[in-house]
Structures are given as structure tokens and as C-alpha cells.
Amino acid sequence: xxxxSAGLPPRLAHTPPTAAPGSPKRPRTTAWLVLLLTVIxxxxxxxxxxxxxxxxxxxxxxxxASSQSAQVAEIVKTLPAGAAAPAIVVxxxxxxxxxxxxxxxxxxxxxxxxxxxxxxxxxxxxxxxxDLVATVAVLLPADAADDRNSETVRQIRATAGxxxxxxLRAEVTGGPAFRADIAQVFAGADTDLLIxxxxxVAVLLLITYxxxxxxxxxxxxxxxxxxVAGILVGVLAPHAGVQVDASAAGxxxxxxxGAGTDYALLLVSRYRDELHLTEDRFAAMxxxxxxxxxxxxxxxxxxVLSLLTxxxxxxTGNRGLGLAGAVGILVAMLFGLVVLPAALxxxxxxxxxxxxxxxxxxxxxxxxxxWSRIGHAVARRPAQVATAGTAVLLLLASGALGLxxxxxxADSFRRTPEAVLGQRTLAAVRPAGAVDPLTLVSAAASxxxxxxxxxxxxxxxxxxxGAGGTPGERYARAEVILAAAPGTAESDRSxxxxxxxVGRVPGAGALVGGATAEAYDTARADAHDTRVVVPLVLVIVxxxxxxxxxxxxAPVLLVATVIxxxxxxxxxxxxxxxxxxxxxxxxxxxxxLSFLFxxxxxxxxxxxxxxxxxxxxxxxxxTRSAVLRALASTGGVITSAGILLAAVFAVLGVLPLITLxxxxxxxxxxxxxxxxxxxxxxxxALALLTGRRFWWPGRPEQAGTGTxxxxxx
Numbered sequence: 190x191x192x193x194s195a196g197l198p199p200r201l202a203h204t205p206p207t208a209a210p211g212s213p214k215r216p217r218t219t220a221w222l223v224l225l226l227t228v229i230x231x232x233x234x235x236x237x238x239x240x241x242x243x244x245x246x247x248x249x250x251x252x253x254a255s256s257q258s259a260q261v262a263e264i265v266k267t268l269p270a271g272a273a274a275p276a277i278v279v280x281x282x283x284x285x286x287x288x289x290x291x292x293x294x295x296x297x298x299x300x301x302x303x304x305x306x307x308x309x310x311x312x313x314x315x316x317x318x319x320d321l322v323a324t325v326a327v328l329l330p331a332d333a334a335d336d337r338n339s340e341t342v343r344q345i346r347a348t349a350g351x352x353x354x355x356x357l358r359a360e361v362t363g364g365p366a367f368r369a370d371i372a373q374v375f376a377g378a379d380t381d382l383l384i385x386x387x388x389x390v391a392v393l394l395l396i397t398y399x400x401x402x403x404x405x406x407x408x409x410x411x412x413x414x415x416x417v418a419g420i421l422v423g424v425l426a427p428h429a430g431v432q433v434d435a436s437a438a439g440x441x442x443x444x445x446x447g448a449g450t451d452y453a454l455l456l457v458s459r460y461r462d463e464l465h466l467t468e469d470r471f472a473a474m475x476x477x478x479x480x481x482x483x484x485x486x487x488x489x490x491x492x493v494l495s496l497l498t499x500x501x502x503x504x505t506g507n508r509g510l511g512l513a514g515a516v517g518i519l520v521a522m523l524f525g526l527v528v529l530p531a532a533l534x535x536x537x538x539x540x541x542x543x544x545x546x547x548x549x550x551x552x553x554x555x556x557x558x559x560w561s562r563i564g565h566a567v568a569r570r571p572a573q574v575a576t577a578g579t580a581v582l583l584l585l586a587s588g589a590l591g592l593x594x595x596x597x598x599a600d601s602f603r604r605t606p607e608a609v610l611g612q613r614t615l616a617a618v619r620p621a622g623a624v625d626p627l628t629l630v631s632a633a634a635s636x637x638x639x640x641x642x643x644x645x646x647x648x649x650x651x652x653x654x655g656a657g658g659t660p661g662e663r664y665a666r667a668e669v670i671l672a673a674a675p676g677t678a679e680s681d682r683s684x685x686x687x688x689x690x691v692g693r694v695p696g697a698g699a700l701v702g703g704a705t706a707e708a709y710d711t712a713r714a715d716a717h718d719t720r721v722v723v724p725l726v727l728v729i730v731x732x733x734x735x736x737x738x739x740x741x742x743a744p745v746l747l748v749a750t751v752i753x754x755x756x757x758x759x760x761x762x763x764x765x766x767x768x769x770x771x772x773x774x775x776x777x778x779x780x781x782l783s784f785l786f787x788x789x790x791x792x793x794x795x796x797x798x799x800x801x802x803x804x805x806x807x808x809x810x811x812t813r814s815a816v817l818r819a820l821a822s823t824g825g826v827i828t829s830a831g832i833l834l835a836a837v838f839a840v841l842g843v844l845p846l847i848t849l850x851x852x853x854x855x856x857x858x859x860x861x862x863x864x865x866x867x868x869x870x871x872x873x874a875l876a877l878l879t880g881r882r883f884w885w886p887g888r889p890e891q892a893g894t895g896t897x898x899x900x901x902x
Contacts, residue, residue, distance in 0.1 A: 216471055220531035227528050231413050239423035242438040242513055251432065251505030256710040257688065261702025264630050264664055266332070273308055274704065275326040276342055277363040277624065278349045279611045283356040287320040292357050296323045302348050303327050306341060318618045325349075329365045335372045342369035346607065362611030364625050364704040370606035374846045382439045385840045386446045387412060393836060397454070397829045403540050406532050407453035414524035415445040418517040426512060431500075433509040436849065439841070440510060445517040447837040448492065448790065451830040452525035455797060456481045458826035460533060464546035474534040482526055484800040487737040488793035489522040491730055495789035498725040502718040504711065507778070560824025560869075564817040567870050571877040578871035582753045582862070588760030593774040595712055596847060597676035600773055603845040612674070620650035622671030622680065627687070628703040629667045635697035636665030646690050648672050648683030675705040684709045712777040719781040726785060727752075730792050737796065738803055739887040746875050746883075747795045750867045755787050758859030765854065776848040783855040790834065790856070791863040794827050798868050802876065806889040816876045824869065831864025 252259045280296050282288065288296075296315045304313030307327035316324045327345055329338065342365055349359035387408065394404035418441060426433045433441075459481045463473035496518065499511025538545050567574050599609045612624045629652070631639040643652045653668040669687065673679035684706055691699035727748060734744035759780070766772040802819035806812060838860070841853030876883045881890050 217535070220535050223527060223531040224535070227413070227531075231417055234417050234420045238420035242419040242422035242426070242433050242441055243435055244423060244426045244509075245432040245434050252707060252710050252714060253503045256714070257700045258702040258707040258710045261628050261630055261700050261706070262331070264700070265628060265666065265702070268662070268664060268666055273328040274331040274364040275626075276307070276329050276345055276361055276365040277611065277615065278303060278325040278327065278345065279360045279362060279614050280323040280325075280349075281321060281358060281360075281614050283358050285321070286356070288317065288323060288357075292354070293317065293323065295354065295357065296325065299349065300325045303345060306345055306348065318615075322614060322618045324615065326363075331364070333365075335368065338365050339369040339372045342366050360607055360611030360614055362608045362615060362624050366608035366611065367625075367704075370602070370608045371846070373606070374602070374844055381843055382840060383415070383442050385843050386442055386837055389836045389840055390446055390450050390833065393829070393833045394450070397833075398457075398541075399544060400541055402536075402542060403457070406536075406540065407450060407457065407529060410524050410529045410532055411446055411449035411453060411521070413528075414449055414520045415442050415517075417524075418445050418520040421520065422513045422516050425516060426509065429512055431509045431512050432505055433513050434506060436846075437506065437510040437513045439844070439849075441513045441517045443837055443841060444492075444514050444786075445521050447834040448489070448518055448793075449521035449525055450833055450837075451793065452481075452485050452489070452521060453529055454826050454830045454833070455485065455823075456525065456529060457533065458823075461541065461546050462822070464538060464541075465548060468548055470534055470537055474530050478526070478530055480804070483737070484797050485522060485526060487733055487800065488796045489518050491733045491792055491796070492518045492789040494729045494733070495726045495785055498722045498729065499718075499785070501721050501725070503714040504718060504778075507718055507781075510782075558821065558825070561817070561821040563824070563869060564820040564873060567820075567873050568813065568817060568877055571874040574870050575874035575878060578866055578874065579753070581866065582757040582871075585757035585862075586753070586760040588764040589756060590760075592759070592763050594777050594780065595676070595678065595681070596772075596774050596776045597674055597680075599674060599676070601676075601776070601847055603847055603850060616674060620670050620672045621674035621677075622650060622705065625675045625705045626653075626703060627669040627671065627684070627701055627706055629669050629687075629691065629699065629701055630664050631667075631691065631694070631697040631699040633662050633665040635694055635699070636667070639665075639691050639694050639697050639699045640667055642690050642694055643667070643669055643687060646683065646687045648679060649687060669701070671705070676708050680705060681709050681712070715777040715781060718778075719784075722781060723784060726788055730788060734792070734796070737800060738884070739889075740884045742879060742885045743799060743876070743883050746879075747792065747799065747872065750871055750875075751788050751791050751795065751863070754791060754859055754862045754867050755784055757862055758787060758855050759783070761858050761862075762851070762855045765858075766851065770850075772847060772851070775851055779848060779851045779855070783852050783859070786838075786852070786856045787859040787863075791859055791867075794831060794863050794868045795872055797827055798823050798872060799876070803884070803889055806884070811890055812881050812883060813877060816873050820869070820873055827868060828864055831860050831868075835860040835864075 254260070254263075280288070280292070282292075293315070300313050300315050301310075303325050304310035304327065307313060307329055309328045313325050313327050316326075318324065329341055333341070342361060346359070346361045349361060353359060390411070391404060391408055394408060395401075398404050419438065422433055422438075422441060456477060459477040460474055463477045464470060467473050467476075493515045496511045496514040499507045499514075502508050502511070533540065599612055602609065612621070615621075615624055629639065629643060640652050643649055648671055650670045650672045652670075671680055671683045673683060684701060688701050691697065691701065730751070731744050731748050734747055735741060738744060763775070766775075798819050801823050802812075802815045805815035805818050810818065835857040838853045838856040841849040844850070881888070884890070
């Protein structure tokens with residue numbers, strides 16, 4: 190008879206305890222009641238709650254009121270002209286030739302219809318630039334909702350391009366046009382992401398379980414949880430004072446499906462093992478739940494608390510994502526630990542057909558499968574394995590040398606939209622910053638002095654005649670055109686110099702805002718959020734691990750491996766972005782969000798592995814045997830979970846926005862590193878090297894002495 194690492198036959202090592210007197214042997218009624226209440230609750234949520242998690246039409250990240258851009262936006266609303274932004278219609282010949290008189294006449298005639306679509310029809314006058322380009326500026330409300338702005342831009346594009354004689358073409362650019370193109374990216378994003386995510390999960394579950402029935406149960410449970418999470422976020426967000434935009438709602442689905450399916454894989458694997466030990470499927474599920482719940486609660490709590498650190502962020506978009514993600518993970522835990530067990534236990538063993546678990550078959554930890562062989566290979570040379578694994582991570586991390594952050598506005602799309610094409614056409618004949626001028630406001634009495642100071646700033650191409658203002662006005666407004674394109678490093682430096690220069694004009698109270706300045710302020714706010722959130726996340730992860738493992742050495746080592754895998758993923762992704770995708774830089778919020786998701790979710794697999802090792806240590810195994818058994822028993826399910834989670838994050842690439850593609854790629858690569866390298870070889874090697882000191886100051890080996898291996902399953 191085969192024996193386990195403790196020297197006991199598998200059946201003796203895993204004999205379940207007898208049920209307590211009076212405990213129900215067939216809690217079928219409870220399981221049916223759980224499912225019935227779930228159906229009623231989900232139905233009520235759909236009937237009474239909002240349609241989804243989105244609480245705002247805006248697709249940008251909101252700045253704090255203290256930023257200069259936000260202050261300018263509020264001041265501009267009080268001016269007679271109000272808050273306006275130009276949608277610039279750019280006419281040019283596709284072959285680059287000069288505009289003919291007939292073409293100029295067409296543009297002039299078309300400008301009247303275009304002006305009627307804006308706030309100031311008389312201001313929509315054609316301007317000829319170098320005989321190559323004609324522009325018509327249509328002023329639109331800067332604070333319009335995304336749907337209204339998008340509809341107006343659509344009408345402008347339709348009017349501008351109607352029946353133009355070849356080779357004359359019209360391209361609409363400017364701040365409102367960029368907003369409309371970004372909104373178009375998220376049009377139907379929820380549905381696209383949900384379909385793609387559910388499809389990926391379904392395929393991978395089918396491959397993992399090799400059953401035509403079993404995969405449907407976790408998919409339906411997690412899918413229901415995703416919809417409930419979206420509704421709950423839509424209800425709770427207004428009460429919490431945060432806004433959830435379309436991008437946060439899309440990431441919410443990715444988190445719920447990714448984490449929820451991971452929890453399902455862990456529970457199903459443990460349940461299958463317990464079915465090998467008892468005929469009573471309800472007793473098997475009870476033992477599986479008791480073995481799984483602590484790890485799920487610990488890992489889920491880590492993710493929830495980490496996401497809630499985003500509530501300390503300056504950007505309202507980050508705060509909305511933090512709340513939405515935290516609610517989503519809580520719902521995933523609830524459905525994974527309450528609804529899924531009921532849905533799994535009622536159909537019985539036939540749910541696993543054709544691979545039906547039979548009593549007496551060896552459990553996963555006692556099989557000489559691939560993960561058992563990997564564990565014993567690591568155990569033979571743990572020092573060399575740890576050194577090699579660390580070297581691989583350092584090599585990958587070196588790819589981040591020379592990494593750049595800060596995408597220009599025109600580089601934010603994977604497919605070039607019309608707003609970018611128009612910007613490029615205009616930049617060929619005018620300063621690149623003309624597409625989105627800065628707004629300069631100051632005290633009316635100091636307007637002339639402020640304008641003169643602004644014209645002296647390097648990188649400023651022109652300052653409009655905004656001096657003076659009508660009698661009685663408190664503020665004067667001017668437009669500043671930069672030589673550099675919005676969002677570039679040169680543009681950022683010019684904004685810094687401009688603010689510094691005009692800020693020194695005595696008594697002027699000068700402020701610089703506008704869409705380009707908002708992007709600059711957003712990057713600064715992202716840097717602040719990173720400095721605040723990253724330390725909080727690391728402290729939270731460390732404290733959760735200390736509480737779960739009752740140790741100090743193991744948590745420190747686990748956090749160190751997760752940090753190393755993050756930098757390795759960042760380096761590998763940066764090489765990929767430069768050589769394959771040709772992305773010029775990372776968007777400013779990508780490092781923070783990638784770190785948050787990767788550290789919070791990546792540590793899950795370490796929790797699943799090490800919590801199982803501690804459980805076996807308490808059951809009487811020494812640290813070496815416990816680590817090898819934990820690797821053998823969790824290797825398959827964690828690998829499946831990691832591949833699935835990486836694939837789910839890769840689904841973010843279905844949206845043509847570079848930011849989400851970058852987040853999905855970094856997190857996906859990081860999860861694969863955590864799954865296939867860190868958890869498979871590096872953590873076991875470190876645990877084997879440190880031995881019982883791995884649990885210091887706890888002493889689980891001594892606590893398990895005399896108990897034998899019984900109950901360790």
C-alpha cells in the first residue's frame with residue numbers, strides 16, 4: 190500500500206472525523222434554501238437596482254478642487270462666455286496640395302452650418318493657414334456630459350464632411366473631439382468585456398475540469414455575482430461620495446470573474462479530494478469548506494483592503510475604482526463561500542462526470558503527479574533553485590531600465606481616431622498646442638501684465654488678446670498656445686514654467702488650466718496617489734499574512750517575492766511594449782494600478798500554498814513534508830487559477846485604449862510569474878531553506894507533535 194510522507198497509508202492519514210451527535214447528515218434543505226434565496230435576491234437586485242455600476246458619464250479622472258485646473262474650470266463658469274472648448278474642424282487636401290479658391294469657398298459656406306452647432310455661431314469663421322489648411326473653431330460647452338458632447342461632435346463631423354469634393358477632407362479635433370473619441374472607446378465596453386471575460390473563463394474551466402457539466406456551475410455562480418456586484422456598486426457609490434466611470438465598471442467585471450473563479454477552483458479541488466475519503470457528499474463539502482474558507486477569506490480580505498486604500502487617492506477615478514473593486518471582491522467571496530457550495534453539493538458526484546471521484550482513490554497530495562515531482566526536485570537543491578529563481582526575476586526586472594511614463598494625448602489609442610489625425614494635420618502648419626490651448630485666468634486689473642509675462646515663457650507660441658475685460662469683471666481670461674503637443678514632456682515643462690512665471694506677477698492670482706493642464710495635473714496627482722497607496726498596500730498585505738500564518742519570517746519573504754515579481758513583470762512588459770506594440774511610454778496611472786492588482790491578487794497564490802503547508806504542519810508533518818504536500822495538492826489548481834486570471838486580465842486588450850492594454854499585460858505577466866515561478870519553485874525553495882524558522886516566532890511543528898497526520902487532508 191502506498192504511504193504518504195508521514196509514513197501513514199493515505200486512508201489513515203485523511204480519515205475524516207465522525208460527525209458530531211445530532212449534526213445533520215443530509216443538509217439538503219439548507220442547500221436548496223441558499224439557492225432559493227440567491228435567486229430571489231438576484232431577481233430583486235435586477236428589478237429594483239440600477240442597470241450597472243456606472244454612476245457618471247464622464248470617462249476621465251476627476252481632479253481635486255485644489256488643483257489649478259479645477260480652480261480655473263470653476264472660475265471660467267462664472268465668466269460671461271462660460272466654460273467653452275473649441276472643436277476644431279481641419280480642412281486639407283489628402284494629397285497635401287494647397288487649397289484652391291473653390292475649396293475655400295466650400296469651407297466658408299460650410300462654416301455657417303458648423304457655427305450653428307456651437308455656443309457662438311459668429312465665432313466659427315474660417316482661418317487659412319499657409320494656404321494648406323483651413324480651420325473652423327466651433328465652441329462647445331466644456332462641462333457637457335459625455336453623451337451630449339459625443340452627439341454634438343458627431344453632428345459636427347457629419348456636417349463638416351458632407352459631400353466634399355475630392356481631395357478635400359475634413360477632420361475634427363480639439364478637446365471635445367478627443368473626449369468623444371475616448372467615450373466611443375467605452376461605448377458598449379461593459380458588454381464587450383463581459384462577453385469576452387465569460388468566454389475566456391468558460392473555455393479554461395472546460396479544459397481544467399474536462400467535464401461537460403461541471404464548468405457551468407462556477408461560471409453561472411460567478412456570472413450572477415458579477416451582475417450583483419455591478420448593481421451594488423451603482424447603489425453604494427453615490428452614498429459613499431465617489432463616482433464610477435465606464436473604465437472602473439469594466440475592471441470590476443474582470444476582478445469579479447478573475448477572483449471568483451479562483452475561489453471556485455480552490456473549493457472544487459478540495460471538494461473533489463474529500464469525495465475520495467467519504468461517501469457523504471455533504472460531509473465532504475463541509476470539510477472542503479473548512480479547509481478552503483480561511484485561505485479565501487485571507488486572500489479576499491487582502492484584495493479588499495488593498496483596493497480600499499484607493500479611497501485615499503486624490504483622483505476621483507481612482508477612488509471610484511477602489512470602491513467598485515472592493516465591493517466586487519466581497520461579492521465574489523460571498524458567492525464563492527455560500528452560493529457555490531450549495532450549487533456543487535446538490536447534484537452529487539455525477540456533476541464531475543466523466544471523471545467521477547471514487548472513495549478510496551488517492552487524494553491529490555498523495556499522488557506522484559508533476560507537482561509532487563517538481564517539489565522533490567526543488568527539495569534536493571533548494572539553495573540553487575532559490576538563487577536561479579531570484580536571478581530570473583532580476584533579469585526580467587532589468588528590462589524596466591529606461592522606462593518612461595506619461596503618454597501624450599495622441600498616443601493613448603491603439604487605433605488612431607479622427608481627433609488624432611486632425612491634430613497631426615494641424616500640427617504640420619501650426620504649433621502643436623493649438624489643438625488644445627491653455628486657459629489663463631487672472632485678476633482683470635493685472636491682465637496686461639500677466640499676458641506680457643506669459644509671452645516671455647519658453648515654449649509659449651502665442652497668447653491671445655485676453656487683457657482687460659469688460660468693466661466690473663473680476664477675472665480676465667486669455668488663451669495660451671504652446672509649441673509642443675499636449676501631453677508631451679515638452680508641453681509639461683512649458684506648463685510648469687508658465688505657472689511659475691505668471692504666479693509671480695504681484696496681485697494677479699494667475700492660474701493656468703484647460704484640458705492640457707488637466708492632463709498635467711492628473712499626472713502629478715497620480716504620482717501623489719502612488720506615494721500614498723503603495724506603502725499602505727504593502728503594510729496591509731504584510732499584516733494579513735502575519736495574522737493568517739502567525740509568523741514573521743514567512744510573511745516578509747512572501748511580500749518580498751511578490752514585489753520582485755511585480756518589477757519583473759514591469760520589466761518584461763516594457764520590453765514587450767517597446768519591441769512589439771511600439772508604445773512610447775506607460776500611462777501615468779498604469780504603474781500604480783498594476784502594482785495594486787498584482788500585489789493584492791498575486792499574493793493570493795502564496796496564501797493558498799503556504800496556508801495549506803501550515804495546515805499540514807499543524808496536522809503533524811514537519812515543514813519539509815508539509816511544503817511538498819502543499820505544493821502537490823495545490824499545484825494544479827493554483828496553476829489553473831493563475832492562467833485563468835492572467836487570461837481574464839488580458840481581456841482588457843479588447844478595448845482600443847492603450848492604458849487598459851498596458852494594465853492587462855503587466856498584471857497578466859505578473860500573475861503568470863507568480864504562478865509558474867514564484868509559487869512553484871521560489872517560495873518552496875525559501876521555505877525549505879529556512880525550515881522551521883520559516884514559521885518564526887510561531888511553532889506549528891511543535892503544536893502538531895503527537896497529533897500525527899490525521900486530519901491533514
